[in-house]
Amino acid sequence: MDQQPRGAAIDCTAISAAVVAVMPSPLGVYRSDGACVLANQALADLVGGELPALHRQNFRELESWARLGMLVAAERALAGGGRQVVPVDGPSIFGKPVCAEITFSRFVSGGEPFLLLLGRDVTEERRAADALHASEARYRGVVESQTDMVVRYDLEGRATFVNEVVGRTLGVPAADLVGVPWMDYILPEDSEATAAAFAGAAQPPEYRAHVENRVAVPGGVRWFAWEGCAVHDPAGGIAEFQAVGRDITEWVATRDRLTRLVGDLDSSNRELEQYAYVASHDLREPLRMVSAYVDLLDRRYGDKLDADAREFIAFARDGAQRMDGMILDLLQLSRVGRMGDPAAVVRLHEVVAEALENLAVSVRECAATITLPERLPEVWGSRNELVRLFQNLIANALKYRHDQRTPEIAVTVEAEGDDWLFAVADNGIGIEAQYGERIFMIFQRLHARDRYDGTGIGLALCRKIVHHHGGRIWVRSDPGQGSTFLFTLPRRRENDQ
Numbered sequence: 001m002d003q004q005p006r007g008a009a010i011d012c013t014a015i016s017a018a019v020v021a022v023m024p025s026p027l028g029v030y031r032s033d034g035a036c037v038l039a040n041q042a043l044a045d046l047v048g049g050e051l052p053a054l055h056r057q058n059f060r061e062l063e064s065w066a067r068l069g070m071l072v073a074a075e076r077a078l079a080g081g082g083r084q085v086v087p088v089d090g091p092s093i094f095g096k097p098v099c100a101e102i103t104f105s106r107f108v109s110g111g112e113p114f115l116l117l118l119g120r121d122v123t124e125e126r127r128a129a130d131a132l133h134a135s136e137a138r139y140r141g142v143v144e145s146q147t148d149m150v151v152r153y154d155l156e157g158r159a160t161f162v163n164e165v166v167g168r169t170l171g172v173p174a175a176d177l178v179g180v181p182w183m184d185y186i187l188p189e190d191s192e193a194t195a196a197a198f199a200g201a202a203q204p205p206e207y208r209a210h211v212e213n214r215v216a217v218p219g220g221v222r223w224f225a226w227e228g229c230a231v232h233d234p235a236g237g238i239a240e241f242q243a244v245g246r247d248i249t250e251w252v253a254t255r256d257r258l259t260r261l262v263g264d265l266d267s268s269n270r271e272l273e274q275y276a277y278v279a280s281h282d283l284r285e286p287l288r289m290v291s292a293y294v295d296l297l298d299r300r301y302g303d304k305l306d307a308d309a310r311e312f313i314a315f316a317r318d319g320a321q322r323m324d325g326m327i328l329d330l331l332q333l334s335r336v337g338r339m340g341d342p343a344a345v346v347r348l349h350e351v352v353a354e355a356l357e358n359l360a361v362s363v364r365e366c367a368a369t370i371t372l373p374e375r376l377p378e379v380w381g382s383r384n385e386l387v388r389l390f391q392n393l394i395a396n397a398l399k400y401r402h403d404q405r406t407p408e409i410a411v412t413v414e415a416e417g418d419d420w421l422f423a424v425a426d427n428g429i430g431i432e433a434q435y436g437e438r439i440f441m442i443f444q445r446l447h448a449r450d451r452y453d454g455t456g457i458g459l460a461l462c463r464k465i466v467h468h469h470g471g472r473i474w475v476r477s478d479p480g481q482g483s484t485f486l487f488t489l490p491r492r493r494e495n496d497q
Contacts, residue, residue, distance in 0.1 A: 034061070036058070074117075154241075208228065287324055348376035359394055368409060420491055431483050
């Protein structure tokens with residue numbers, strides 16, 4: 001840049017014109033008669049015109065100035081009314097949509113008053129404000145359409161927003177609840193638990209909370225389930241909290257009734273189990289007496305009795321023995337879950353080994369082939385009951401073997417979600433699909449007693465053991481080809497001990 005000689009005069013007019021030309025803000029200067037003295041390119045860009053055209057304009061003749069409210073503000077500023085700010089939103093004289101904030105002010109130069117126009121394009125601000133307004137309208141529409149109570153509250157616990165449902169529920173205009181501590185309406189006995197729960201909404205990483213409490217409403221008290229969360233500001237800090245409450249009064253009443261019913265049912269079941277145990281135990285005493293006297297009668301008078309009488313004695317002995325077997329099975333059934341060994345970690349490979357040892361004679365007699373997985377899992381439960389479970393299922397497969405095939409029994413296990421899925425499969429006579437549920441009911445038999453012995457309690461006992469351990473049991477069968485009994489047991493958790 002060429003330097004002026006020291007002491008040379010500075011052309012202030014030229015400098016001012018240069019500054020005005022490069023200013024990013026729209027600028028114009030007008031005489032008191034309305035003629036344009038100066039305008040920059042930014043003003044031309046704002047209104048969508050050419051710069052020479054602006055210089056030829058007289059603002060008092062512009063329809064757009066009158067239409068947009070600029071004329072009144074300009075006259076007021078020239079008349080000494082001070083700085084005037086006009087929001088402008090509409091087409092300019094050149095037809096371009098203008099969204100700006102125009103400021104008029106008066107200044108005097110050479111004894112002559114002038115009008116200064118400074119503009120600021122607020123298009124993006126308006127778009128952002130409109131978007132924010134639309135977003136707030138959508139949010140309010142969603143919130144106000146809810147049947148749940150919605151409360152926003154600050155870090156001090158005072159409501160900053162409540163929807164109309166809150167007002168209707170509490171019997172107070174929604175606007176009157178803003179600024180009020182929202183927990184004022186929660187019953188005092190629930191306040192401490194509620195505060196402790198909602199403190200979790202301020203804790204990472206979830207920033208969420210859940211609690212049930214009672215709220216005082218006109219005419220009484222209602223139960224509500226609340227879900228709370230933190231609302232973060234752009235910097236990541238917690239700006240406020242939001243809580244959504246749903247009326248669960250009827251649900252709580254139903255839950256309480258069911259809890260009482262379950263408690264009553266549990267007590268009733270325990271009484272029935274105790275009755276079954278006592279009755280079964282006491283029944284064995286007179287039964288033993290019957291058996292003893294039948295044996296005594298046979299020993300003393302057997303050689304003096306005819307064939308019919310000896311047959312009658314045999315029937316009586318067989319009936320007493322079968323009754324004793326049924327009573328023993330009933331005792332086993334009544335003991336499940338109440339008189340067994342305490343729950344502990346059970347190694348199922350030891351359980352199956354013990355069950356097979358108990359069945360060793362039967363396995364040898366029918367030359368059965370039994371295959372087991374290389375590994376069986378550990379579960380949480382009663383060892384004796386699980387031995388009985390596997391023993392009964394394998395014994396069932398041996399009993400109902402096909403007379404044309406050597407028995408083949410396979411025990412398998414696989415993981416299924418949170419459970420272990422076990423299967424005991426055989427190649428026996430199978431079961432018709434219509435009896436798939438009946439076989440698990442007590443005293444239900446599908447075959448004549450002279451063909452297959454038993455009391456009809458074995459599978460009922462299996463189902464009770466599986467249910468006691470939190471699983472389920474069912475059967476799949478192909479009549480004439482074999483059956484597969486499947487049952488689940490929960491997988492052992494790390495905290496089981």
